[in-house]
Amino acid sequence: MEKEINKKTLTQLAEGLRQGQFSSEELTQYYLERIDLFNGKINAFITVTREEAIQQARAADKALAAGKSGPLTGVPIAHKDIFCTRGIKTSCGSKMLDNFISPYDATVVKRLKDAGAIMVGKTNMDEFAMGSSNETSFYGPVHNPWDHDRVPGGSSGGSAAAVASKLVSAATGTDTGGSIRQPAAFSGVTGVKPTYGRVSRYGMVAFASSLDQAGTLTQTAEDAALLLESMAGFDRRDSTSLNEPVPAYYDAIHEPWQNLTIGVPDNFFDEGLDPDNAQAVKDALKIFEKLGAKIKDVHLDHLDLSVPVYYVVAPAEASSNLSRFDGVRFGHRSKNVKNLNEFYMQTRGEGFGAEVKRRILTGTYVLSAGYYDAYYLQAQKVRKLISNEFMRIFSEVDLLAGPTTPTPAFKIGQKTDNPVEMYLNDIYTIGAPLAGLPALSVPCGLVQGLPVGLQLIATHLDEARLLKAAHYFQKETDWHLHIPPGYDERER
Amino acid sequence: MSLTREDVQKLCVLARLEITPDEMADVLAKLSDIVGLVSQLEAEDTTDVVPMAHPLDQTQKLRSDQITETDEHQLYQKNAPLVEKDLYLVPKVIE
Amino acid sequence: MEWEVVVGLEIHVQLSTESKIFSGSSVRYGAPANTQANLVDLGYPGVLPVLNQQAVHMAIKFGLATQSEISARSVFARKNYFYPDLPKGYQISQYELPIVRGGHINISLDDGGNKTIRITRAHLEEDAGKSLHDDFHGLSGIDLNRAGIPLLEIVSEPDMRSALEAGRYMRKIHTLVRYLGISDGNMQEGSFRCDANASVRPKNEDKLGVRTELKNLNSFRFVEKAIDFEVERQISVLEDNGQVVQETRLYDSEKNETRPMRGKEEANDYRYFPDPDLLPVVIDKNLIDQLRRELPELPDDKWERFVAEYKLSPSEASVLISNQASADYFEVVAEASSGSAKTALNWMTGSLAAALNREDLAIEKSKVDPIDLATLINRAEDGTLSSKLAKTVFEALWEGEGTTDEIIQTRQLQQITDSNAIENLVEKVIGAHPEQAEQFRSGKNKVLGFFVGQVMKACEGKANPEQVNSIVRSMLKAQ
Structure with a gap:
């Protein structure tokens, strides 16, 4: 087996397998060893599916030998533990589902399996995807590989940390208010959240149904294009999935550069943004200018309201989505209860962690009689204003660009006592899901040794343009190639 | 905007979520902060704005009326904490 | 004091689709526990509902048959509450924008007149499962086969002024849904269920009294009896200077009384909101036109035609119409026989009814084909059979001895006219x-x-x- 496999991208691994540079079994074994070696430090995995992975890898090697390979045949990947995986524990980071073995595969899982990808495990996450730091997981916090005292971001923190530390070359994630892009920025990887409905939600444990969208955490935009091509598309089991053809993303991003107008919201750079982080983003915009893009100042009038809108809509939907966890058909069940009411109260009281409880109670509050109009309905109306504003801006620009987060990764425990401060941190990422827009984060610098991200947002179904811009950016820069200290192969 | 202990207790009953006495003070304080945050929405003028329930302007796709599922209750009930005679058991339901 | 009774009904009609409203599970009645509850019906993590087209079409047909407005855009909402037979902790129903709005049907009164009962709305929703109270060591058992079966909930205005009118309305809706082919109306199997909202007020008072909701009214007779009981109870409360409490009451048919439902006393706050898993249902004019063309002859139209064409009395026509199979049977016999429609009806209410009763069969299962009965009538009319022999032939037909003419032939029953x-x-x-x-x-x-x-x-x-x-x-x- 050749050296520095960990430096290879998903695209390179798939190519290497097809050319017979290494076998899928060797590759899978290689990543399983890295997981053994490093996962103890970062806690990125909840479950490692060793036997299944090796078995699948052997089958992949046979398929490769027979020339019957798919685009991802034999490549090891990981799934966020929010995706149902048949016969494998699917915990969603919660005590509630600690004993839950899914009897079915999520559509995303099935499609990637059909494309030939090998699942090596399920990654850690904030409980029910509710969090921006991966500290709400029942399985303990994930540590940022760049600094083990810091959070990797969340809720797809396990996937981001696993890819950043090269425990796997790519992983799936989900984004509701920034849960792919924010950990991508904090961990120094490429995170893509497609258009709402582009990827099926079937089999993805629901947090906020009108916002949730599955996406990718990878080293490069090229890898994301490769992965997304296999994941996306209409699913008859999800009637909110879009019945639109899936473009050949991988081919599209390799097309020649075409000039674009990139809008930069001036209020993304207000006082909340760390100056070094701001500088990294401004430097990134210069790269686009160098490529020939036109930079245009724009303003998001409702930016400040996007956080309150989100923290009404998402908890409201979550409070209802999480009602099914009642200990009757699956999941945690309280013992020694006297009656039905106690049964519900205690089962749910014991099964959910503090942040999930806060969101359920918030959601219950904003939907309850007397408050519905003031909160829920008002939030839906402001959501419309936010969406209208994006649509207006996208009639003038091709992409929006700005920081993904206000600061680099914060310390574990730093914000746990102040949920509102934590929520306000999501300000740059919340807009895209509210409007259903595709968005991504790519590494664009290091601030005091910590990665920061550039966020790009496109209009509905314009993933090809979005990924292509990120790909050209990555051709000009090497931020995405940095490996956190201590995770290089030589130090094994 | 701050909530009272009674407000939280009422919400806990609606959401069937037990909050222990130890947790109460913390829940109350943090929920009040959150309600304070979302109360910023009140100031925005939304006269004539149509509420947005979905991010995309799509309509419901329909399924043809066909039986596509088979009986797999044994597999599904492996996850169930308490089953007898193929029924899910719960504390006595009183009508 | 003289009191006026005010009643409105909520009727839950199980739509006769093959599969559930949001999943591909079978809806067949009587399957072993939980064998027809798949991942969607069980509310498993990650699953999503997909709406059954047939249920939508059936709801539209009901709307068209009741001169209702069909909503160009209707929305599914979640009704949130916890109950062990409700797997997701919410029921998918419709709230602000139901599929059918503002229709009406007419009921006939004893004085020969008609009364219009307004239909507020009809909406689609999913049924819940069943709690079984057999003793499992002090626990209840949950069967979720019924969870997700499509229901059309038909809500009337409080337009009925007696238990009798409520019974008439319910029968009328029952007949209609069976004509439309959207429900089998089987009450024993729970395909047609009714809740009543009943109140009383002093005669000539405009303001409505406090109402109670009566549940578990699973036959026409129970609806009438429960309302009668409840009206008496409310009047006696009010006449004792008491106040009627707005509550849900369960009808106990064995004791013939209503009593407050335990466990439902807590004020419910259902926190309805649009279901984000389902998009707005848009119904275009073409579909409505197509479904309108598919509508069968409706009971009221058939009644008028039977009175006019067959010269039946209004009450004879009503009896026939109330059961579509009887009406169809009658029409085949009347059309195929040379005798008067009355002769056909007499055979149906005489020999045929007696035979069906004897073996407890519905007319759909009649052992005498209507064409054979028509031939039998023709042979009596043309003198081939005496009336006595005609009865003999009928019994032979019932026993399956062959067609009318075969029986006459083999048994040599022709009248001797030579x-x-x-x-x-x-x-x-x-x-x-x-x-x-x-x-x-x-x-x-x-x-x-x-x-x-x-x-x-x-x-x-x-x-x-x-x-x-x-x-x-x-x-x-x-x-």
Whole structure:
């Protein structure tokens, strides 16, 4: 087996397998060893599916030998533990589902399996995807590989940390208010959240149904294009999935550069943004200018309201989505209860962690009689204003660009006592899901040794343009190639 | 905007979520902060704005009326904490 | 004081689709517990509902048949509450934008007049599962086969003024949904369920009294009896200067009383909001036109036609119409037979009804095909069969001995109309009874009956008695 496999991208691994540079079994074994070696430090995995992975890898090697390979045949990947995986524990980071073995595969899982990808495990996450730091997981916090005292971001923190530390070359994630892009920025990887409905939600444990969208955490935009091509598309089991053809993303991003107008919201750079982080983003915009893009100042009038809108809509939907966890058909069940009411109260009281409880109670509050109009309905109306504003801006620009987060990764425990401060941190990422827009984060610098991200947002179904811009950016820069200290192969 | 202990207790009953006495003070304080945050929405003028329930302007796709599922209750009930005679058991339901 | 009764009904009709409203599970009745509850019905993590087109079409048909407005855009909402038979902790229903709005149907009153009952709305929703209270060591068992079965909830305005009117309305809706083919209306199996909102107010008062919601009214009779009981109860509360409490009450048919439902006393806050898993249902005019063309003849139209075309009395027509199978049967018989419609109806209410009753069969399962009955009527009309033999043939038809004509043939039941044959018989009978012949000649006309009887006996009833009578008379006289 050749050296520095960990430096290879998903695209390179798939190519290497097809050319017979290494076998899928060797590759899978290689990543399983890295997981053994490093996962103890970062806690990125909840479950490692060793036997299944090796078995699948052997089958992949046979398929490769027979020339019957798919685009991802034999490549090891990981799934966020929010995706149902048949016969494998699917915990969603919660005590509630600690004993839950899914009897079915999520559509995303099935499609990637059909494309030939090998699942090596399920990654850690904030409980029910509710969090921006991966500290709400029942399985303990994930540590940022760049600094083990810091959070990797969340809720797809396990996937981001696993890819950043090269425990796997790519992983799936989900984004509701920034849960792919924010950990991508904090961990120094490429995170893509497609258009709402582009990827099926079937089999993805629901947090906020009108916002949730599955996406990718990878080293490069090229890898994301490769992965997304296999994941996306209409699913008859999800009637909110879009019945639109899936473009050949991988081919599209390799097309020649075409000039674009990139809008930069001036209020993304207000006082909340760390100056070094701001500088990294401004430097990134210069790269686009160098490529020939036109930079245009724009303003998001409702930016400040996007956080309150989100923290009404998402908890409201979550409070209802999480009602099914009642200990009757699956999941945690309280013992020694006297009656039905106690049964519900205690089962749910014991099964959910503090942040999930806060969101359920918030959601219950904003939907309850007397408050519905003031909160829920008002939030839906402001959501419309936010969406209208994006649509207006996208009639003038091709992409929006700005920081993904206000600061680099914060310390574990730093914000746990102040949920509102934590929520306000999501300000740059919340807009895209509210409007259903595709968005991504790519590494664009290091601030005091910590990665920061550039966020790009496109209009509905314009993933090809979005990924292509990120790909050209990555051709000009090497931020995405940095490996956190201590995770290089030589130090094994 | 701050909530009272009674407000939280009422919400806990609606959401069937037990909050222990130890947790109460913390829940109350943090929920009040959150309600304070979302109360910023009140100031925005939304006269004539149509509420947005979905991010995309799509309509419901329909399924043809066909039986596509088979009986797999044994597999599904492996996850169930308490089953007898193929029924899910719960504390006595009183009508 | 004189009191006025005010009743509105909420009827839950189970739509007769093949599969559930949001999943591909079968809806067949009576399957073993939980064998028809798949991941979607069980509310498993990650699953999503996908709406059944047939349920939407059925709801539209109901709307068209009740002159309702079909919403161009309707929305599914979640009704949030916890109950063990409700797997997701919410029921997918419709709230602000139901699929059907503002229709009406007419019911007939005893004075011969009609009354219009307004339909507020009809919306689609999913059914819940069932809690079984057999003893499992003090626990209840949950069967989720019923969870997700499509229901159309039909809500009336409080337009009914008596238990009797409520019963009429319910029967009318029952007949209608079966005509439309959108429900089997089987009440024993729970396909047609009714809740009533009942209140009383002093006569001539405009303001509505406090109402109670009555549940578990699973037959027409129970609806009437429960409302009667509840009205009496409310009146006696009010006359004792008490106040009616707005609450849900369960009807106990064994004790014939209503009582407050335990466990439902807590004020519910259902926190309805649009279901983000389902997009707005948009119904275009083309679909409505297409479904309108598919509508069958509706009961009221059929009633009018039966009265006009077949000259049935209003009450005869009503009885026939109330059961579509009876109406269809009647129409086949009436059209295929040469006799009057009344003759067809008499056969149906006579021999056929008796036979069906005897074996406890619905008319759909009649062992006599309506075409055979029509032929039977024709053979009686054309004189092939006497009325007595016609009854014999009917029984043979019931026993499956063949078609009408085959039975007549094999059993040789044709009426003997050939006068030569009858004269031969008469001659033999007279020859065998010279004494009685003598008595006739001496003026005793009464013995005529004796001879007719003997001839009928000799021909096994196959001759026409009137014809025999005149031949006997003329031959005795001629001797």
